[in-house]
Amino acid sequence: MSNTxxxxxxxxxxxxxxxxxxxxxxxxxxxxxxxELAFAAHVTPQTASGHLAQLTAASLLSAxxxxxxxxxxxxxxxxxxxxESVMAVAGPEPTTPTTWRGGEALRTARTCYDHxxxxxxxxLADSLxxxxxxxxxxxxxxxxxxxxxxxxxxxxxxxxxKRVFCRPCLDWSERRPHIAGxxxxxxxxxxLDLKWIERQRDSRAVTITxxxxxxxxxxxxxxxxx
Amino acid sequence: MSNTxxxxxxxxxxxxxxxxxxxxxxxxxxxxxxxELAFAAHVTPQTASGHLAQLTAASLLSAxxxxxxxxxxxxxxxxxxxxESVMAVAGPEPTTPTTWRGGEALRTARTCYDHxxxxxxxxLADSLxxxxxxxxxxxxxxxxxxxxxxxxxxxxxxxxxKRVFCRPCLDWSERRPHIAGxxxxxxxxxxLDLKWIERQRDSRAVTITxxxxxxxxxxxxxxxxx
DNA sequence: GAGATAGTTCGGTGGGGGCCGAAGTGTTGT
DNA sequence: ACAACACTTCGGCCCCCACCGAACTATCTC
Numbered sequence: 398m399s400n401t402x403x404x405x406x407x408x409x410x411x412x413x414x415x416x417x418x419x420x421x422x423x424x425x426x427x428x429x430x431x432x433e434l435a436f437a438a439h440v441t442p443q444t445a446s447g448h449l450a451q452l453t454a455a456s457l458l459s460a461x462x463x464x465x466x467x468x469x470x471x472x473x474x475x476x477x478x479x480x481e482s483v484m485a486v487a488g489p490e491p492t493t494p495t496t497w498r499g500g501e502a503l504r505t506a507r508t509c510y511d512h513x514x515x516x517x518x519x520x521l522a523d524s525l526x527x528x529x530x531x532x533x534x535x536x537x538x539x540x541x542x543x544x545x546x547x548x549x550x551x552x553x554x555x556x557x558x559k560r561v562f563c564r565p566c567l568d569w570s571e572r573r574p575h576i577a578g579x580x581x582x583x584x585x586x587x588x589l590d591l592k593w594i595e596r597q598r599d600s601r602a603v604t605i606t607x608x609x610x611x612x613x614x615x616x617x618x619x620x621x622x623x
Numbered sequence: 624m625s626n627t628x629x630x631x632x633x634x635x636x637x638x639x640x641x642x643x644x645x646x647x648x649x650x651x652x653x654x655x656x657x658x659e660l661a662f663a664a665h666v667t668p669q670t671a672s673g674h675l676a677q678l679t680a681a682s683l684l685s686a687x688x689x690x691x692x693x694x695x696x697x698x699x700x701x702x703x704x705x706x707e708s709v710m711a712v713a714g715p716e717p718t719t720p721t722t723w724r725g726g727e728a729l730r731t732a733r734t735c736y737d738h739x740x741x742x743x744x745x746x747l748a749d750s751l752x753x754x755x756x757x758x759x760x761x762x763x764x765x766x767x768x769x770x771x772x773x774x775x776x777x778x779x780x781x782x783x784x785k786r787v788f789c790r791p792c793l794d795w796s797e798r799r800p801h802i803a804g805x806x807x808x809x810x811x812x813x814x815l816d817l818k819w820i821e822r823q824r825d826s827r828a829v830t831i832t833x834x835x836x837x838x839x840x841x842x843x844x845x846x847x848x849x
Numbered sequence: 850g851a852g853a854t855a856g857t858t859c860g861g862t863g864g865g866g867g868c869c870g871a872a873g874t875g876t877t878g879t
Numbered sequence: 880a881c882a883a884c885a886c887t888t889c890g891g892c893c894c895c896c897a898c899c900g901a902a903c904t905a906t907c908t909c
Contacts, residue, residue, distance in 0.1 A: 403713040404706070405643035412635030413897075417627045431856060444898055446857055457712070465855050465906040475712050480630070482708040486683070486701050487629040639867075657886060670868055672887055691876040691885050 410455055411483060415440045416448045420457070420471070420480055427503065428461070428468040463566075502602040505621065506594060512581030513588070514566070516621055517605065517613070521584060522565070522576045524617040531563070533574060538563035540580070548580075551616065553587035555579040636681055637709060641666050642674045646683070646697070646706055653729065654687070654696040689792075728828040731847065732820060738807030739814070740792070742847055743831065743839070747810060748791070748802045750843040757789070759800060764789035766806070774806075777842065779813035781805040 410416055415438040422437040423429060429437070435445030449469060452458040459472045471477050506517035513521060525531035530544025540548065540563070548554055555562060556579065563581070565574035576584065588594045593609030605613070605621070613619040636642055641664040648655060648663040655663070661671030675695060678684040685698045697703050732743035739747060751757035756770025766774065766789070774780055781788060782805065789807070791800035802810065814820045819835030831839070831847070839845040 400710070400714055401643045401647045402640055404647070404710050405638055405640045407713040408634050408643065408709055409638030412631055412638035414628055414631045415897075417631035417634065421627045421630070432854095440897085441899060442856070443858085443900085447897080450857090467856070475708075479708045479712045482701075482705045483634055484626070484630050486705045487633040488626060641867080658884095666867090667869060668886065669870085669888085673867080676887085693886070 407455060407457070410452060410457060411480070413448070414438075415444065416452060419445070419448060419452065419469075420476075423458070423469065423471050424477055424480055425504075426470070426477075428470040430466045430468060434469060502597070502604070506603045506605055507601040508585065508596070508603060511585060512566070512575070512577050513585045513594075513603070514575050517594075517603075517619070518575035518581075520613075520619045520621065521617060522574055524619055525576070528618075531576075533563075533565050533576075538565060538576065538578075538580070548583075551587065552590075553580075553583045555583040633681060633683070636678060636683060637706070639674070640664075641670065642678060645671070645674060645678065645695075646702075649684070649695065649697050650703055650706055652696070652703075654694040656692045656694060660695060728823070728830070732829045732831055733827040734811065734822070734829060737811060738792070738801070738803050739811045739820075739829070740801050743820075743829075743845070744801035744807075746839075746845045746847065747843060748800055750845055751802070754844075757802075759789075759791050759802075764791060764802070764804075764806070774809070777813060778816075779806075779809045781809040 411420065418438040419434045422434060431445055431449055432442055434449065435442045438445055438448070440448075449458065449460070449467075453460050453469070453472075456472050457476050458469045461468050461470075504515055506513065506515045508514065512518065522531075522533065525544065526533055528547075530541055530547050532539050532541065545554075561578045563576060564578040566577035566581070575581070585594075588609070589596070591608070591612065592606055593612045594603045594605055596603055610621075613621070637646065644664040645660045648660060657671060657675055658668055660675065661668045664671055664674070666674075675684065675686070675693075679686050679695070679698075682698050683702050684695045687694045687696075730741055732739065732741045734740065738744065748757075748759065751770065752759055754773075756767055756773050758765050758767065771780075787804045789802060790804040792803035792807070801807070811820075814835065815822070817834070817838065818832055819838045820829045820831055822829055836847075839847070
């Protein structure tokens with residue numbers, strides 16, 4: 398296969414609107430699920446699945462399986478550079494401010510299923526670990542006795558249930574683990590109840606209220622500089 | 624039209640093998656005719672004409688008419704950067720050495736119809752003008768009496784004919800005029816007869832022989848540093 | 850185990866677009 | 880005037896591929 402033929406096949410992948418939407422949705426470095434990408438591309442999940450298969454086969458995307466989800470991200474910074482250079486030729490606006498700010502909000506704090514992710518989620522996990530309340534291992538986590546008391550006091554005692562108690566979940570924007578499982582869900586629920594955070598419409602992003610800023614600092618020693 | 628849609632339509636233009644061949648053929652900054660590009664893309668002139676129309680409509684190429692030819696070139700350096708970034712993702716080899724050296728050879732000296740172009744062609748025009756043998760204007764040129772004698776002595780007296788005697792022709796790699804018309808053809812013919820230059824197979828490039836290097840220096844004061 | 854959800858595969862449909870032959874326009878050179 | 884040449888436009892053919900509905904697998908929750 399010649400040089401230009403390879404180039405053409407790569408460019409052809411970018412040339413479909415659905416795939417272009419998928420790629421631009423991933424341009425800020427986050428990893429998204431197939432369903433989220435289908436929504437971003439305005440196509441059904443089947444169609445998106447086909448596109449995602451093509452993009453990963455061409456090594457434009459890398460995929461990682463996590464539970465019943467598959468997270469996709471740009472395979473390398475080179476791909477992002479390519480997209481930017483095409484956008485530079487295509488249009489006057491480099492990137493719309495709204496898109497970027499939405500991405501920034503998601504990086505700061507967002508939900509991941511029913512628990513917290515983003516800088517806030519990672520900071521919570523760091524705080525509990527650093528203070529000796531929680532021990533996170535590769536595929537699980539245990540509360541210490543002090544940690545259990547601490548969380549009961551906070552009002553985030555995890556309810557009983559068959560679901561796994563605590564599990565580290567790789568945070569795709571921070572690339573470090575946050576807390577999932579019943580424990581993670583209880584923490585998120587309690588923070589919502591306290592109105593430290595608020596869900597946003599049509600987005601997984603959550604906003605940190607002024608009460609939350611104070612509370613996270615006083616209770617967990619968290620200062621988010623985002 | 625949204626941001627990503629514009630990007631997709633640009634990328635779709637690169638996504639066709641014929642158009643990709645056309646664009647890569649122009650990557651070294653030269654301007655080529657529609658027919659040459661059709662050959663490079665391995666399609667018929669009609670097909671190439673359609674592709675060229677699309678590429679110029681999208682402002683990826685700029686076209687300039689010269690006589691019965693239309694010269695196409697990349698519309699801006701941004702386009703070249705885009706192509707390079709796609710190639711960077713597409714393949715391990717940035718550019719094959721042979722392609723580049725061919726382009727370099729063409730820049731040094733080549734034929735343009737029946738006269739000389741490239742650095743050599745421009746240098747010849749410069750030399751004759753500087754020494755007061757030739758006066759080039761916007762759309763023509765005249766030999767001085769001394770210039771006529773000089774060329775007769777050199778053995779490049781232009782034959783009579785209906786064709787225009789001398790005309791400046793914009794050199795697409797040097798972006799400065801070289802000499803066309805009967806005068807340009809006579810110069811080229813004489814240089815070939817003297818074996819100062821030799822045609823190459825399957826290319827418009829010409830090579831300068833050792834005799835040529837000496838002759839161009841002694842007779843015209845030309846030193847090509849290419 | 851039952852139900853829900855994420856993702857994939859398969860088959861059929863439809864539209865878009867690349868390709869060339871033929872014919873038309875404009876320019877060049879004798 | 881005439882032939883040669885560069886280039887374009889038109890018309891029709893045909894293939895490729897994006898798309899979705901339906902059905903299937905895998906995982907999670909209860």
